[in-house]
Amino acid sequence: MLTIGGLAAHAGVTVRTVRHYHAKGLLPEPERDHSGYRVYGAEAVVELIRIRTLTAAGVPLARVRALLDAGPEEFAAAVAEIDHRLREEIRVRERHRERIAGLVAGDGLALPVEVTGLLERLRALGVDERIVRIEHDGWILLAAHSPEQAAAWAADKRDQLGEGPLIECYRGLGEALDLADDDPRLAGLADRLAACVERLDVGRAGSLVGEGIEPPLARLLDSLAFDSAPAARRLIGLLRRRGRADRTGIDGGDGRPEAPTRGR
Amino acid sequence: MLTIGGLAAHAGVTVRTVRHYHAKGLLPEPERDHSGYRVYGAEAVVELIRIRTLTAAGVPLARVRALLDAGPEEFAAAVAEIDHRLREEIRVRERHRERIAGLVAGDGLALPVEVTGLLERLRALGVDERIVRIEHDGWILLAAHSPEQAAAWAADKRDQLGEGPLIECYRGLGEALDLADDDPRLAGLADRLAACVERLDVGRAGSLVGEGIEPPLARLLDSLAFDSAPAARRLIGLLRRRGRADRTGIDGGDGRPEAPTRGR
DNA sequence: CTAAAAGGCTGACCCAGCGTCAGGGTCAAG
DNA sequence: CTTGACCCTGACGCTGGGTCAGCCTTTTAG
DSSP states (O other), X not given: OBOHHHHHHHHTOOHHHHHHHHHHTSXXXXXXXXXXXXXXXXXXXXXXXXXXXXXXXXXXXXXXXXXXXXXXXXXXXXXXXXXXXXXXXXXXXXXXXXXXXXXXXXTSSSOOHHHHHHHHHHHHTTOOHHHHHHHHHHHHHHHHHOHHHHHHHHHHHHHHGGGSHHHHHHXXXXXXXXXXXXXTHHHHHHHHHHHHHHHHTTTTHHHHSSSSXXXXXXXXXXXXXXXXXXXXXXXXXXXXXXXXXXXXXXXXXXXXXXXXXXXX | OBOHHHHHHHHTOXXXXXXXXXXXXXXXXXXXXXXXXXXXXXXXXXXXXXXXXXXXXXXXXXXXXXXXXXXXXXXXXXXXXXXXXXXHHHHHHHHHHHHHHHHHXXXXXSOOHHHHHHHHHXXXXXXXXXXXXXXXXXXXXXXXXXXXXXXXXXXHHHHHHTTSHXXXXXXXXXXXXXXXXXXXXXHHHHXXXXXHHHHHTTTTHHHHSSSSOOHHHHHHHHHHXXXXXXXXXXXXXXXXXXXXXXXXXXXXXXXXXXXXXXXX
């Protein structure tokens, strides 16, 4: 006869595990001796080993009892289903491995390489770091929404950077960063920006942004910029009056703080 | 500005998930509006997406915060460690798959094919089903203790079954099953069994059992037989007096019930 | 204008498979 | 008699949220 520790040792499990199986009804509670200790016979060892054989093969505890009592064909069916589950879990982990590998390849975040390339280039061209950061966050939103389109747009935008007008826009925005909401110089900046946008607008500017972006996402992108750059909201308002802002894909609204957006 | 539902929708998670992240300190609690609703800005969406990017790659929540704030080299180190963990989890599941495949190949339990072959043969030779069952359980214990040795022993024993003496022993034991502890016919049976054992003992019988089995396991095997067959204990006692039982690897003790075995 | 649907709030319990105290009692040996 | 190794029950902890329950607020439809 065995105490619980002896039983556990024979089956290669912990005492806690045996008690857990009792509590779950997996292993029947044995008789107790005069002081309340559980007393096991050899069949308990056999039964416990049978249980462990199944759990060691990935069978969930909740199904062990049924499997031990099952006939050959239900057993085979259950095993097939468990094998299916195991394959699924392996697949999930392999996808995870691919993703974390992708994380170190990107900048450690949710960005495709095209976007990190674009951001590098903006920095190299002397664009203000605050603007680069806003771009960065904006691309995270875009990439989360539609990764492959974001990658294509980023590649396209990076190529346009070499051509002049776009980088001028960024420089103008950089100057606006340090101006207060009511600074009189904003008007002049708006003129310059309008000129840049005019020159941009020729060919593929429209394909950059503004198509395929639903209003909720567009509003989100706007508020991202407005939150970080106080003068941006007013600047956009000025641009709109010049009839340009609608072509940048920026919504901008009426230039006043938005009400909360509810639901999805 | 967004409510919690809007935030969740933008990041593709449930509202419950967002609140969970707040509770874990993963995502900072935002301001509340006049009625206690949480109000989020666009940066919260960005941050939530960054969190999801990591969790979707298998990073445990407890490590997400540290990883988001980490520099590139610690990030790379952490990612390497997480990848290691994922590989480990995949390995575990692949071992599980092999094992459940082995389960259907065996008899659905912890037995190697050699043992199931032996049991089949015993049945085919007309050995009492109760004895087959005791053998079955005994092999489970042996296989749990040292699988490869058990397989070898079983193969050896199966081969010996064709040669006569061993199967006679089993038949004798089968008759003993239905006798009470004090039946006078037990003495005659003991004589017949002693003769079988004598003939068995020549060559490799000693290699079957009795070597490499530690006392605790031997006692367990004994009590397995004694519990199922009431006359077995007395029979072994008689055999011992004839000086044979020691060669079967059966301990048998003094023929009286054992005291509990404690510890391991 | 009003009622209903849709969201939001907190708090609490639930899943697996045990690990790990806490706060005792029991047993064998020195 | 003490010490150390076991045993007992009961309860909380971990992961990553799901799912009520009970109540309040906002939006929408009639």
